[in-house]
Amino acid sequence: MKLLHKDIEKDNAGQVTLIPEEAEDMWHSYNLLQVGDSLRASTIRKVQTESSTGSVGSSRVRTTLTLCVETVDFDSQACQLRVKGTNIEENQYVKMGAYHTIELELNRKFTLAKKSWDSILLDRIDQACDPTQKADVAAVVMQEGLANVMLVTPAMTLLRAKVEVTIPRKRRGSCTQHDKALDRFYEAVMQAILRHINFDVIKCILVGSPGFVKDQFISYLFKEAVRQDNKVLLENRPKFMMVHSSSGHKYSLKEILSDPAVTSRLSDTKAAGEVKALEDFYKMLQHEPDRALYGTTYWICIHASLLFCAARHQDVPTRSRYVRLVDNVRDNGGNVRIFSSLHVSGEQLTQLSGVAAILRFPIPDLSEPEDLSSSDED
Numbered sequence: 001m002k003l004l005h006k007d008i009e010k011d012n013a014g015q016v017t018l019i020p021e022e023a024e025d026m027w028h029s030y031n032l033l034q035v036g037d038s039l040r041a042s043t044i045r046k047v048q049t050e051s052s053t054g055s056v057g058s059s060r061v062r063t064t065l066t067l068c069v070e071t072v073d074f075d076s077q078a079c080q081l082r083v084k085g086t087n088i089e090e091n092q093y094v095k096m097g098a099y100h101t102i103e104l105e106l107n108r109k110f111t112l113a114k115k116s117w118d119s120i121l122l123d124r125i126d127q128a129c130d131p132t133q134k135a136d137v138a139a140v141v142m143q144e145g146l147a148n149v150m151l152v153t154p155a156m157t158l159l160r161a162k163v164e165v166t167i168p169r170k171r172r173g174s175c176t177q178h179d180k181a182l183d184r185f186y187e188a189v190m191q192a193i194l195r196h197i198n199f200d201v202i203k204c205i206l207v208g209s210p211g212f213v214k215d216q217f218i219s220y221l222f223k224e225a226v227r228q229d230n231k232v233l234l235e236n237r238p239k240f241m242m243v244h245s246s247s248g249h250k251y252s253l254k255e256i257l258s259d260p261a262v263t264s265r266l267s268d269t270k271a272a273g274e275v276k277a278l279e280d281f282y283k284m285l286q287h288e289p290d291r292a293l294y295g296t297t298y299w300i301c302i303h304a305s306l307l308f309c310a311a312r313h314q315d316v317p318t319r320s321r322y323v324r325l326v327d328n329v330r331d332n333g334g335n336v337r338i339f340s341s342l343h344v345s346g347e348q349l350t351q352l353s354g355v356a357a358i359l360r361f362p363i364p365d366l367s368e369p370e371d372l373s374s375s376d377e378d
């Protein structure tokens with residue numbers, strides 16, 4: 001994401017102009033957009049024209065519209081973002097108040113204006129525009145007949161390919177059909193890796209499975225790479241790392257990222273840090289339950305390390321309470337980790353009401369908690 005212009009007033013009102021440069025930037029844009037915002041962007045509009053003879057024709061023209069946002073739809077697999085709203089500025093093709101849908105496009109700027117930019121939104125802009133925050137980890141989670149090829153970015157986990165091949169059982173005296181099916185399966189996984197993984201960007205490719213499936217696949221992969229003289233695979237062999245997982249399903253990625261060997265190798269990635277923080281919380285919940293808390297109560301995290309899932313809250317009162325919670329933890333010297341709801345760790349945290357905390361020290365008097373689930377105005 002490229003930041004072209006940022007104008008935020010002291011009352012937190014203002015606007016930013018951004019250019020999404022890659023698919024993941026659409027996820028950041030989706031989290032920045034809220035109902036009631038003003039979005040200005042280029043779009044295509046179908047316009048009807050009437051000639052002097054009375055015949056009616058139509059044409060598609062590109063124009064720039066400013067919409068008051070009403071709905072935001074995001075396709076996480078295609079990374080496409082559509083925004084629907086009403087036109088709030090004069091335009092020669094679209095009447096005031098008319099509905100239109102804008103599909104944000106890569107490498108095309110848009111301007112987003114808000115009445116109030118909170119700290120979480122501003123942090124997201126900083127994260128999206130940081131050139132060091134890239135998708136530098138890939139993972140292949142597999143078992144016999146099933147493989148999921150994923151990209152792990154700082155903001156989300158993207159499933160890029162799912163490979164399923166029926167593997168016949170071994171029969172007494174003959175394993176021919178079983179072995180042939182495995183070769184077809186490994187070949188399909190290899191092609192998915194070559195198609196979806198950019199080796200110029202990816203620093204590490206995690207291959208996880210139960211048993212010896214991963215070992216057999218890696219052996220097949222580089223045997224084929226030598227036979228086909230595939231220099232891309234051969235030159236990037238050190239990037240492959242084998243690790244145990246209990247299954248080939250997507251949820252096993254959390255187990256892989258929790259492995260100490262993986263954690264040490266990926267210590268500088270956001271996804272591994274999130275998984276480690278969630279593991280620390282579960283350990284604290286088991287051994288020192290007085291210091292591990294979760295739920296929607298406001299007071300639990302004032303003197304704590306806060307784990308917070310960045311789920312979208314459209315109603316202003318609820319969102320303002322969560323923002324105040326994050327700000328108070330930071331003001332009191334606590335650590336805040338904002339999880340993505342599209343990471344495996346974020347999915348687990350969402351099940352804990354989206355907020356968990358490890359108290360830095362036991363607090364004897366926790367009186368009069370304020371419930372974040374309340375929708376009353378402050």
